[in-house]
Amino acid sequence: MILSDFTNPSCLGRMSDVILEAFSFPYKLRKIQRWQVPYRRGHGGSFAHRRELRQAKRIVVKLGSAVVTRGDECGLALGRLASIVEQVAMLQNQGREMMIVTSGAVAFGKQRLRHEILLSQSVRQALHSGQSQLKDMSLPVLEARACAAAGQSGLMALYEAMFTQYSTCTAQVLVTNLDFHDDQKRQNLNSTLQELLRMNIVPIINTNDAVVPPPEPNSDLQGVISIKDNDSLAARLAVEMRADLLIALSDVEGLYNSPPGTDDAKLIDIFYPGDQQSITYGTKSRVGLGGMEAKVKAALWALQGGTSVVIANGTHPKVTGHVITDIVEGKKVGTFFSEIKPAGPSVEEQTELARNCGRSLASLHPDQRSEIICRLADLLTERKEEILAANKMDMDLAVSAGHLPPAMLKRLSLSPSKLGSLAIGLRQIAVAAQDSVGRVLRRTRVAPSLELEQITVPIGILLVIFEARPDCLPQVSALAIASGNALLLKGGKEAANTNRVLHQLTQEALSTHGVREAVQLVSTREEVEDLCRLDKLIDLIIPRGSSQLVRDIQRAAKGIPVLGHSEGICHVYVDAEACVDKVIKIVRDSKCDYPAACNAMETLLIHRDVLRTPLFDQIIDMLRTERVKIHAGPRFVSYLTFSPSEAKSLRTEYGDLECCLEVVDSMQEAVDHIHKYGSSHTDVIVTENEDTAEQFLQQLDSACVFWNASSRFADGYRFGLGAEVGISTARIHARGPVGLEGLLTTKWVLRGDGHTAADFSENGTMKYLHENLPVSQSLPGQRDSN
Numbered sequence: 001m002i003l004s005d006f007t008n009p010s011c012l013g014r015m016s017d018v019i020l021e022a023f024s025f026p027y028k029l030r031k032i033q034r035w036q037v038p039y040r041r042g043h044g045g046s047f048a049h050r051r052e053l054r055q056a057k058r059i060v061v062k063l064g065s066a067v068v069t070r071g072d073e074c075g076l077a078l079g080r081l082a083s084i085v086e087q088v089a090m091l092q093n094q095g096r097e098m099m100i101v102t103s104g105a106v107a108f109g110k111q112r113l114r115h116e117i118l119l120s121q122s123v124r125q126a127l128h129s130g131q132s133q134l135k136d137m138s139l140p141v142l143e144a145r146a147c148a149a150a151g152q153s154g155l156m157a158l159y160e161a162m163f164t165q166y167s168t169c170t171a172q173v174l175v176t177n178l179d180f181h182d183d184q185k186r187q188n189l190n191s192t193l194q195e196l197l198r199m200n201i202v203p204i205i206n207t208n209d210a211v212v213p214p215p216e217p218n219s220d221l222q223g224v225i226s227i228k229d230n231d232s233l234a235a236r237l238a239v240e241m242r243a244d245l246l247i248a249l250s251d252v253e254g255l256y257n258s259p260p261g262t263d264d265a266k267l268i269d270i271f272y273p274g275d276q277q278s279i280t281y282g283t284k285s286r287v288g289l290g291g292m293e294a295k296v297k298a299a300l301w302a303l304q305g306g307t308s309v310v311i312a313n314g315t316h317p318k319v320t321g322h323v324i325t326d327i328v329e330g331k332k333v334g335t336f337f338s339e340i341k342p343a344g345p346s347v348e349e350q351t352e353l354a355r356n357c358g359r360s361l362a363s364l365h366p367d368q369r370s371e372i373i374c375r376l377a378d379l380l381t382e383r384k385e386e387i388l389a390a391n392k393m394d395m396d397l398a399v400s401a402g403h404l405p406p407a408m409l410k411r412l413s414l415s416p417s418k419l420g421s422l423a424i425g426l427r428q429i430a431v432a433a434q435d436s437v438g439r440v441l442r443r444t445r446v447a448p449s450l451e452l453e454q455i456t457v458p459i460g461i462l463l464v465i466f467e468a469r470p471d472c473l474p475q476v477s478a479l480a481i482a483s484g485n486a487l488l489l490k491g492g493k494e495a496a497n498t499n500r501v502l503h504q505l506t507q508e509a510l511s512t513h514g515v516r517e518a519v520q521l522v523s524t525r526e527e528v529e530d531l532c533r534l535d536k537l538i539d540l541i542i543p544r545g546s547s548q549l550v551r552d553i554q555r556a557a558k559g560i561p562v563l564g565h566s567e568g569i570c571h572v573y574v575d576a577e578a579c580v581d582k583v584i585k586i587v588r589d590s591k592c593d594y595p596a597a598c599n600a601m602e603t604l605l606i607h608r609d610v611l612r613t614p615l616f617d618q619i620i621d622m623l624r625t626e627r628v629k630i631h632a633g634p635r636f637v638s639y640l641t642f643s644p645s646e647a648k649s650l651r652t653e654y655g656d657l658e659c660c661l662e663v664v665d666s667m668q669e670a671v672d673h674i675h676k677y678g679s680s681h682t683d684v685i686v687t688e689n690e691d692t693a694e695q696f697l698q699q700l701d702s703a704c705v706f707w708n709a710s711s712r713f714a715d716g717y718r719f720g721l722g723a724e725v726g727i728s729t730a731r732i733h734a735r736g737p738v739g740l741e742g743l744l745t746t747k748w749v750l751r752g753d754g755h756t757a758a759d760f761s762e763n764g765t766m767k768y769l770h771e772n773l774p775v776s777q778s779l780p781g782q783r784d785s786n
Helices: 014-029 050-055 079-090 103-126 131-136 144-164 183-198 231-240 273-278 291-305 320-328 348-363 366-382 384-401 407-410 416-435 471-482 493-513 547-556 581-594 612-623 634-638 666-679 690-699
Strands: 059-064 097-102 168-176 201-207 245-250 308-313 334-338 440-447 449-457 461-468 487-489 519-521 540-544 570-574 601-609 631-632 656-663 682-687 702-708 726-727 736-738 744-751 771-773
Touching: 050 320, 050 334, 059 079, 059 231, 079 097, 079 144, 079 201, 097 144, 097 183, 097 231, 103 144, 144 168, 144 201, 168 183, 183 201, 183 231, 201 231, 201 407, 231 245, 231 291, 231 334, 245 291, 245 320, 273 291, 291 308, 291 334, 291 416, 291 440, 308 320, 320 631, 334 449, 348 449, 348 461, 348 487, 366 384, 366 416, 366 471, 366 493, 384 407, 384 416, 384 771, 407 493, 461 471, 471 493, 471 519, 471 540, 487 493, 487 612, 540 547, 540 726, 570 581, 570 666, 581 601, 581 612, 601 612, 601 666, 631 634, 634 656, 656 666, 666 682, 666 690
Parallel strands: 059 097, 059 245, 097 201, 168 201, 245 308, 461 487, 461 540, 487 519, 570 601, 570 682, 601 656, 631 656, 682 702
Antiparallel strands: 308 334, 440 449, 440 771, 449 744, 726 736
């Protein structure tokens, strides 16, 4: 073993000085503060779930040859290596114990030896043959052990230079297979590594490739893995050092059920020891000794020894900068090896079930989909005692925990009247389902016997994420059923018992026509961020909850459209010609009916002429009576000698009995203010002047614009949509309360009789007609004979 500790960059030599200079500018500015985190756990076995990886104290990071080396296999991938070093240093300075098992000595040495050979040849040929012969030089084949001997010191100097930028010390440890087979050497190795970790030093371990013999086939001892490559070295080391986690980085995303790149290859999220027979292996990476089969064997051996394992991609430019920290945070990255297989299906399997059953749902006759929804409505009333009992369990747990605010508790609570209202809304949806999927929107006779139709179809698979609001589950399920969409539901844990019962009733109703699995409830420990990455499985994400939830999902969604709004900054503008009674009623209802709702008023705009009038006094008195805290806008403050607290921002969603009050000079100024500070959700004008109102309605660019009506009317049920999946402020597809229509898209159906595009060319025999035809009102499958 070789142990070196360089703390002074000036002693690294000419090569390391150049490296240090190259990396010191961007990285020296990013010093990492050291702090301790309380994760020491007893090493009683591997972690069962990804989220438990946050507790990992001792972590081994294995860097495969494909990760460390450049694409030309000659030299190191410096930028990639620098980002990995930064992540390891960050985790080390959090109080974790980090170890690195690295490849790269051969590649680094190959680069140095090639440089020396080229330099030597160029001097000789320049002296004997002239400069013109340089291009004909050829390099000899370099022996791997010699490359390793030449590259080991440079590789270590590079690591030392990089880690120094984060005030992190490193030490080099070279091992061979004999160091593990000899008890005394193994104890010495263990003692050395334990002492290095105790001193907060990152050990950098590699096989001593300058002297190591070629691996012998089938040389594993009884119950012990032989050190044939860095995969087996990392596994053996992790078990010997009782590491909590082994992260094996390679050039593939993780373990696939078949060789990556094949048509049916799917990334395996969680791999269990019993699943070995279900996968086939491809070829090994372009560099290195091991392939995926070697990695799996090493991972399973480490797992059996009590160390959790994740195999992930360390070469992808978009994720390399955070792949290690993402794994430690429990995010769904790569393949996680677990000894405990959950009883239910994975979320990917649930999505496949929903997709397959959703296609059957979409092909049902509209009457059959309506029957399913009506049956669900009946079950809400027939089984209300069962639902309310489950809801009481959730309410009792929430109250005893004491972490839910009153507004959230109100959303969580169900009552017989609430269930009755839900059933009424579902029956409205059942009626609308009669004319949804397969409705013809446009018919065109392109040419004789060539007819084109545009028809409505489901979007596909919807993922609806909702917080502590169990009434959302039957509403959204009914809308998905009516529109023929498969549905994946992720509810808040606060309503787990209620959601479980409501989902069971939903599946019972779906069973009426054999499509039970079209609606799935995700009950596993899936993080919302991980669900948002299923871009190949999910077609649309609909968040139902706080503005923070919506913003988090919009940030996390990877290639999946999100239907929703991040903020509900709704305005009520009181015009100079407003009716006193209407103003008081509308402002009170808009702010006080349900302050936490996204359609509640957050800013009250007052025309300047209303100030210092009885109407203004009545507005203020009413708000005080309702205990609404007023935050004064900058214009309003200028009119007052003593004012309420000044608003920190005019773009605030309070979500409580608070609002901003601001003064404007005209309707046009009110419109400009809303365009600048609003969220395009719902905005209201209160006035008796019809011309002023019409200008407001036409000029304002919001999803919902009202005249002399409360902002609380921005709701699918109140609009007569039966229910809504949310309110959208997007500019395309659906806007405002999104009901059944917002969950449909279209496809084009062309029926011909042997037509070809060549028939309509310059020398063809046919001409385009493009004749608009009357739209058929018949049910899908019953085409008009015209």
